Amino acid sequence: MKPVIFVLAYLILAPFVGALLDGIDRIVSARMQRRKGPSLMQPFYDLGKLFSKEMIAVNNVQLLLNLSYLVILMIAGSMLFAGADLLMVLFILSTADMFLIMAASSDSSPFANMGASREMLQMMAYEPLTLLVAVGFYLTTGSFQVSDFLTRDYSAVIWMPGLLFGFMFTTAIKFRKSPFDLSTSHHAHQEMVKGITTEMSGTTLAIMNIAEYYEMILLLGIFFLFFVNSTWWSWIVAFVVCALIFFMETLWDNVSARVKWKTLLYSCWVVTLVAGGVNILILMLIK
Amino acid sequence: MNKVSKSPWLLHYDASSCNGCDIEVLDCLTPKYDIERFGIINTGDPFQADILLITGGVNSQTESVVKQLYSQMPDPKVVVAVGICACTGGVFKECYNIKGGIDTVIPVDVYVPGCAARPESIIDGVVRALKVLDEKQAAMKKDGR
Numbered sequence: 001m002k003p004v005i006f007v008l009a010y011l012i013l014a015p016f017v018g019a020l021l022d023g024i025d026r027i028v029s030a031r032m033q034r035r036k037g038p039s040l041m042q043p044f045y046d047l048g049k050l051f052s053k054e055m056i057a058v059n060n061v062q063l064l065l066n067l068s069y070l071v072i073l074m075i076a077g078s079m080l081f082a083g084a085d086l087l088m089v090l091f092i093l094s095t096a097d098m099f100l101i102m103a104a105s106s107d108s109s110p111f112a113n114m115g116a117s118r119e120m121l122q123m124m125a126y127e128p129l130t131l132l133v134a135v136g137f138y139l140t141t142g143s144f145q146v147s148d149f150l151t152r153d154y155s156a157v158i159w160m161p162g163l164l165f166g167f168m169f170t171t172a173i174k175f176r177k178s179p180f181d182l183s184t185s186h187h188a189h190q191e192m193v194k195g196i197t198t199e200m201s202g203t204t205l206a207i208m209n210i211a212e213y214y215e216m217i218l219l220l221g222i223f224f225l226f227f228v229n230s231t232w233w234s235w236i237v238a239f240v241v242c243a244l245i246f247f248m249e250t251l252w253d254n255v256s257a258r259v260k261w262k263t264l265l266y267s268c269w270v271v272t273l274v275a276g277g278v279n280i281l282i283l284m285l286i287k
Numbered sequence: 288m289n290k291v292s293k294s295p296w297l298l299h300y301d302a303s304s305c306n307g308c309d310i311e312v313l314d315c316l317t318p319k320y321d322i323e324r325f326g327i328i329n330t331g332d333p334f335q336a337d338i339l340l341i342t343g344g345v346n347s348q349t350e351s352v353v354k355q356l357y358s359q360m361p362d363p364k365v366v367v368a369v370g371i372c373a374c375t376g377g378v379f380k381e382c383y384n385i386k387g388g389i390d391t392v393i394p395v396d397v398y399v400p401g402c403a404a405r406p407e408s409i410i411d412g413v414v415r416a417l418k419v420l421d422e423k424q425a426a427m428k429k430d431g432r
């Protein structure tokens with residue numbers, strides 16, 4: 001019964017929580033820049049407007065591909081919240097991203113196509129570490145099942161601080177935050193018009209935004225797993241730490257400038273190798 | 288809830304401005320004026336924009352660009368002409384390559400005069416454009432689009 005409730009809660013609440021977090025993010029960012037910023041509900045207004053706009057379809061597959069991106073992300077998230085196999089969740093997550101890349105390459109805009117190739121590059125940058133995180137969880141808890149992580153009497157982070165750091169580092173890519181927002185940015189300005197979303201408008205863009213909210217909650221869910229254990233208070237700790245991590249991503253977004261693709265690739269791989277690799281090595285030796 | 292004026296995204300194009308008005312447009316984004324408090328985002332993408340904000344008059348090179356940007360924006364949309372050049376052609380009006388104000392190529396909804404237009408009057412013009420935007424959305428709904 002419990003997994004069903006979790007999955008339903010995720011499917012229904014994730015877009016709302018995601019949009020709210022986005023609203024908070026925009027206000028916090030504005031305050032960091034000594035501006036007042038938009039209202040908390042701004043992401044909801046944006047979505048409402050996007051759905052009400054005239055439909056401009058650049059071709060007849062883009063909407064479908066974007067919908068696939070959304071649905072597959074929903075599946076990945078549901079599996080995580082149902083307590084299923086973490087490795088599987090991560091694989092489905094990458095599959096979802098492929099649909100976004102296809103959606104962007106399906107139109108004729110050179111900016112969108114460039115965004116699509118940069119998105120692939122970003123996948124190459126974060127994918128190794130994401131896999132190491134799954135392996136780390138296995139070595140720590142002896143299982144890939146998310147539901148098993150919750151029953152251990154220690155938090156996974158004790159054994160995998162390096163992996164947590166690495167995951168925080170690479171999540172900036174997934175959250176589309178500076179310095180790693182190469183393919184498209186969650187800010188209005190980008191050097192390639194809008195990157196992958198250049199030719200998406202109205203409903204198509206709204207669907208992509210909702211999908212990103214689902215993804216955001218999924219990623220925060222993985223952060224959650226680092227801290228949670230069988231005690232009830234660990235859930236509170238995990239919530240607080242997730243909020244803190246989200247704040248730190250916003251801070252990082254505001255204090256750093258966008259990097260070139262080579263820097264992105266090398267820095268992510270170095271972090272993967274040093275923080276992730278060493279962490280896994282130690283785990284393998286002493287566990 | 289889905290009123291378009293609650294989240295107007297803005298596309299700024301420099302048709303042939305002397306850059307005086309452009310600087311003032313960018314001023315609106317700074318902490319002092321902060322147009323994001325109205326939910327306005329200065330996007331660079333016509334596909335996602337609701338307001339087309341143009342500075343400078345139209346010349347023979349930018350005419351096709353202005354038309355294309357306008358046609359790429361999904362309805363409902365409004366056009367704001369910022370600066371006297373964009374309104375009528377201004378001091379460049381008699382130039383051999385200038386066609387005149389923006390309204391010689393596309394319909395303009397709000398005119399913001401001034402040389403350069405002050406950030407306050409630009410914000411004022413954009414906020415007036417929001418009303419037009421809502422009217423256009425209501426008209427669209429009535430037509431059943």
Ligand code: SF4
Nearest residue numbers: 305307308370372402
């Ligand atoms: S109105 Fe004045 S400041 Fe603006 S573009 Fe024309 S000449 Fe430049």
